Amino acid sequence: MNYPNGKKGDVSSSNRKRPSSKPDFSNRGMTLEEDINQTNKAYLTLNRAVIHKKPTPVQIVNVDFPKRSAAVIKEAYFKQASTTDYNGIYKGRYIDFEAKETKNKTSFPLANIHKHQIDHMKQVCEHNGICFLIIRFTTLEETYLLPAEKLFPYWERQKDGGRKSIPYQEIVTHGYIIPLKFKIRVDYLQVLDDLYF
Amino acid sequence: MNYPNGKKGDVSSSNRKRPSSKPDFSNRGMTLEEDINQTNKAYLTLNRAVIHKKPTPVQIVNVDFPKRSAAVIKEAYFKQASTTDYNGIYKGRYIDFEAKETKNKTSFPLANIHKHQIDHMKQVCEHNGICFLIIRFTTLEETYLLPAEKLFPYWERQKDGGRKSIPYQEIVTHGYIIPLKFKIRVDYLQVLDDLYF
Numbered sequence: 276m277n278y279p280n281g282k283k284g285d286v287s288s289s290n291r292k293r294p295s296s297k298p299d300f301s302n303r304g305m306t307l308e309e310d311i312n313q314t315n316k317a318y319l320t321l322n323r324a325v326i327h328k329k330p331t332p333v334q335i336v337n338v339d340f341p342k343r344s345a346a347v348i349k350e351a352y353f354k355q356a357s358t359t360d361y362n363g364i365y366k367g368r369y370i371d372f373e374a375k376e377t378k379n380k381t382s383f384p385l386a387n388i389h390k391h392q393i394d395h396m397k398q399v400c401e402h403n404g405i406c407f408l409i410i411r412f413t414t415l416e417e418t419y420l421l422p423a424e425k426l427f428p429y430w431e432r433q434k435d436g437g438r439k440s441i442p443y444q445e446i447v448t449h450g451y452i453i454p455l456k457f458k459i460r461v462d463y464l465q466v467l468d469d470l471y472f
Numbered sequence: 473m474n475y476p477n478g479k480k481g482d483v484s485s486s487n488r489k490r491p492s493s494k495p496d497f498s499n500r501g502m503t504l505e506e507d508i509n510q511t512n513k514a515y516l517t518l519n520r521a522v523i524h525k526k527p528t529p530v531q532i533v534n535v536d537f538p539k540r541s542a543a544v545i546k547e548a549y550f551k552q553a554s555t556t557d558y559n560g561i562y563k564g565r566y567i568d569f570e571a572k573e574t575k576n577k578t579s580f581p582l583a584n585i586h587k588h589q590i591d592h593m594k595q596v597c598e599h600n601g602i603c604f605l606i607i608r609f610t611t612l613e614e615t616y617l618l619p620a621e622k623l624f625p626y627w628e629r630q631k632d633g634g635r636k637s638i639p640y641q642e643i644v645t646h647g648y649i650i651p652l653k654f655k656i657r658v659d660y661l662q663v664l665d666d667l668y669f
Contacts, residue, residue: 325595327555330529333545348530351545358524362559364568367600369561398522403564 307376307411307418310460311361317459324464326363326370332356358395359406365464366472369404371396372463376411382440383410385433393430396423405471409453409463410446419450420466504573504608504615507657508558514656521661523560523567529553555592556603562661563669566601568593569660573608579637580607582630590627593620602668606650606660607643616647617663 305313311328318324337350359373373396375387388408399406406423429441451466502510508525515521534547556570570593572584585605596603603620626638648663 319595322595322598325592325599325601330527330551331532332527333530333532333548335528335530345549348545348548348550351530351548352542353545354527364566364596364599364601367566369564369566371561395522398516398519399561401519402522402561404522404561 305460307374307409307413307461311374311409314459314461314463315361315363318464324363324365324370326361326365328361329356329358355389355391357391359392365405365467368471369399369402370467371399371404371406372409374409374411376413378413379440380412380414380443382442383412383446384440385430386439388426388430393427397427400424405467407463409461410450412443415443416455418453418455418461419446420453420463421446421450422470425449502657504571504606504610504658508571508606511656511658511660512558512560515661521560521562521567523558523562525558526553526555552586552588554588556589562602562664565668566596566599567664568596568601568603569606571606571608573610575610576637577609577611577640579639580609580643581637582627583636585623585627590624594624597621602664604660606658607647609640612640613652615650615652615658616643617650617660618643618647619667622646 308328315324315326315328318326332354333348333351334354335348335351337348339347339349341347359371361374362369362371364370373388373392375383377383377387396406400423408421408423408426409418410421411418426441429438429445433439451470453461453463453466456462505525512521512523512525515523529551530545531549531551532545532547533549534545536544536546538544556568558571559566559568561567570585570589572580574580574584593603597620605618605620605623606615607618608615623638626635626642630636648667650658650660650663653659
């Protein structure tokens, strides 16, 4: 495997390597969302960062208010999110990201991301927030952090009729592998520390 | 009306004054939430800040997937929020707040705020975020920004068996009136500019 030339701001190459031996504890069955929620909970407990997943946006149409018990939503629909799923604060900086997993082994399909999410990410970058994508290749058992600035050119290219996915190898090149750990399952702050702090 | 002695960090007294003449345009009928959503939309359009309301947290119990049409949520319940309702980024700083209105003319009842929201606000302050409460006295037609640090002592006092509300006059003293405008209905960034930037 080739490594890109060490650009300024890149994390150490050891961080970028695919783990040569898989950890003992099997993480199969946990979704990326569950892993990130557990990670954020650990960060909160350790007082390292305050980052939460936003609730799923739902359009409520009909609510029943039975006597002496809680209101029941009887009819509602899933709405498309207008922002990313996760945000919060780390070392005084605004953090904002979206997390996606794919079974695909050779590329990440851009259909996973919506236009208004890209618009939101661009706004966050403009206002000096730290914005990125966490991509898990579930079959390969690898999770990458891809800075939003590296995502935008691929998005523009497909908008102009180009390739509708990011090749795996380019995510390896432009992204940063997130170490899989036991207590902090997706330790993305470690990558941010190397990149921004 | 008395003004507090000008402490460091306070906004100019003109900003603290109750408007002597009410604006012409009537704002009645708009809830504080609607006003803030409209304000955040204007900030986004003007590229001043990226601040959004989080979706209402809902516990989904039963979903129907009809053929050839959108999934329908058939049973769900409102969950208590574990954070505040609004967050985002302004001038590179993390912004986090909760908004509440009361018909009460003489005090703001602390029952409007939940313990886990206070815990969240304390965490945000610790990590150097800008955190506050927007309080509207609907009957008086006045809206105040109260920094979270000023809110905490009142919360602690009621926890220890003390008064269960903040007197209106103390909100006038420790808070900052938010000017009511036409296009930007609740211009809280103007107050933040004076306080933090």
